Amino acid sequence: MGRKLLLEHINVPGINTLEVYRQKGGYRAVEKALKTLTPDEVVEEVKKSGLRGRGGAGFPTGMKWSFLAKPEGVARYLVCNADESEPGTFKDRYLMTYIPHALIEGMIVSSFALGANTSYIYVRGEMMPQIRILEKAIAEAKAAGFLGKNILGTGYDLELYVQPGGGAYICGEETALLESLEGKRGNPRIKPPFPAIAGLYGCPTVVNNVESIAAVVPIINDGGDEYAKVGIGRSTGTKLISASGNLVKPGVYEIELGLPVEEFIYSDEYCGGIANGKRLKATVAGGSSVPILPANLTLKYANGEPRLMSYESLSEGGFATGTMMGSGGFIAFDEDQCIVRNTWNFARFYHHESCGQCSPCREGTGWLEKVLHRLEYGHGKMSDIDLLVDVSKKIEGNTICPLGDAAAWPVASAIRHFRDEFEWHVKEPVKSLSSNYGLANYAVPIERKVEEVKQDNL
Amino acid sequence: MSDLMKVTIDGITVEVAPGTSILNAARQIGGDIVPPAMCYYSKLEGSGGKCRTCIVKVTKGSEKDPRPMPKLVASCRTTVMDGMEVQNITSPEVLEARNGVVEMLLINHPLDCPICDQAGECDLQNLGYENGLQRTRYEFERRTFERIDIGDKIQLHMNRCILCYRCVFTADQITNKRVHGILNRGDHSEISTYIQTAVDNDFSGNVIDVCPVGALTDRTFRFKNRVWFTKPVDAHRDCNHEKCNGKVTLWYKGADVLRVTARKDQFGEVEEFICNECRFEKKATADWTIEHPTHIPDTSVISSNHYETFKPLPVIKENLALQEANKVELEKTSKF
């Protein structure tokens, strides 16, 4: 059994209440931080822990905190990003539903470290039930003296509010989130300035993911050095993985970073293998935005070594043969799934969610969707495949925010690894409407694949 | 921090005040190395960054930190650093990416230039001409909207809009009340008032001048003429609106004033915003004191009729890279 730092008590009845949460050691981190540490010391512990942002980009949290500008007489804000909308990711909802106090406790300690006296948790609007849960938890914490004025008699004041979103994936992007929190359209801001200098209401602001903030609790309880001992290399600690798709046991798992991918998919402790006795065809390992990989490259690198669940290992091989950790949304595709259809589905998602500010993303995402739709429904041409690659290149890197890249990568990677399946859709337009290309050679052992990958390294 | 910043764009070095954007530094140099800007507008705070036509490559970040920037950047929203080196038209990567942006801007554009009032003074037309592909690769139906009148003075052809947000910034910053804005999301976004209201207040007509395409047009433009048959003349009147100084361009056909616009500088931006009275109500020569024919850049279709020849800036004569960049224009002048 791997170490559990966040979900250890998930199955304890009543753990969603302050009472039970405290019986299990909850709010120790608040006591420790506020009574025995200075804000800078808390930041120092988080730096030592090596914690990397769990929202997608993997940026070291302690470093991000130390960039926060601290001009005299200007308020600072901590905003928790609970917009969780990346297809394949559902860990934050899970955490907030079952252990809301883990997030509240993390928010108190983190706000203290950053010197924020008002903090917001921006929750996507669809999570109304979770908003109610958090509001209840906040009321409990306030009644117990963990929030409000003069917390635990230390002189530190903090108000914590929950803000609902309105239904827009783009509001997960931190500057779009801040715009939305200011009551505006969720258009990402043009950077610089970065939020650390001018964020919410023009004040210095840190935006962190739910899981990043919850992880601060064990870091303070056990010390940054202890936390850094868990995991592998620069991927320290544990990570919540949202597992979905054709798995025997989909769900949220806390893993120690460095777990072999094969063990995660097939062992009974985690996903228990592919559902209905089928075989694995492909995975999207970190949420819909990261490159899709065929089964063989999911389990092993191009050189045959096993791939691990860590930031470094998942991206081993670059975009040619690797992928990314992203937000930890692990989607498994069995042999009956159609890669073209899924690529079209994801393209439709990004088209639907583009904020429309910058031309390459606004126009390009719709173009990708339309071409993919035509391929999926039997009207495609051979030249469409290269057209898709070309359009995705014209979006990638030329936009205001990374949504453009996120829309381009799934398309480019699907064609990189599954070009024969796309071609089959063109050659067999009728057959492809009623049957699937199947597993083909996507699961055959790696050695054969190396050559091919090099050839169409797009 | 009063020291000037040295920045080199396509091999030409210029010294600019701290805080200047790459685009504005390039404008100080002038000529072909100025990136095209479809959404940035120096008079509108917060504008820029959206259309992505002005992208350039920063090959050296600064003297202190010489690393190149990993991606192409929007020159209108990137501040120069001392010692920065930038490539615009000398970088094939930039030109290719810009072609891509232009292609994106055109895939849903109606390409109705033959019937568009803006034809001849449209930034998109110029841009498409310089960077566009010969043939469209987009084989789907183009997005269409109804043409609507927003008040009795202004007409909106949403099909042509490139969502540069300039008219929104103008309404926010120049007029005293904004009633139009951007509705919906993504490629369904549209400029609209949502409910039927007229865009109408003293300065609302300026949205027509800032619009880089023919999406917002002057309903009072008489006889609907092609701009290149009209003859622009600078004129002024004693306007008693406190914020308007009455300096305009009159567009003549024969002896008739067809329309009135603000005066525009060499980058297509208005010099000063004008009030609606000057723009919409004063269409008789007697209303105005005529100054002289308007200077029209040589690249514009309007100048195909007439006048001024291209006069190279002194800096161009001295600099080989700029001479190369302005080859076409220089050849034209030597022909004259």
Place this chain on the structure above:
Amino acid sequence: MLKVEEQQPVEFSSTLIEKFDEIVKRYPAGKQKSALLPLLHLVQAEFGWTSVAAMDKVAEYLNIEPIEVYEVASFYSMYFLQPKGKYVLEVCRTGPCCLVGAEKIMDHIESKLGVKEGEVTADGLFSWRGVECLAACGFAPVLQIGPEYTFYENLTEQSVDTLIDNLRNK
């Protein structure tokens, strides 16, 4: 563009205004526009949709221009700018859910209710639509029903039938 005559006047109850007042207190002075999204949720919960008249009232309450409210309401997908059925079944239609049968569930709902996506049943009770990933992909297929966004997981055709029948008889 809507014609002005199409607006039906609305009144906000004092309890609703009290809730507004509570929410505005969360933000620093002068930043009351931050309350816009939560206020629109309250309005929609009260009236079933977000009408122009209601948006104008919200603008007045927050002391902002009406266009600022329209811009926001039309950007986000949760605000209904047209009247909908009493129960709006919102089914996730994104990749992971489709891997385990979300498309079949949507087809089933369409035939069971007898209306197309976005339409309202004759009795005014139901509408349905596909929405993007609801962050519950491990419990797919899923659907939610506003205004409290109650969640239904691991859907089957049978469980959808039961759900619809229960709502109908409520």
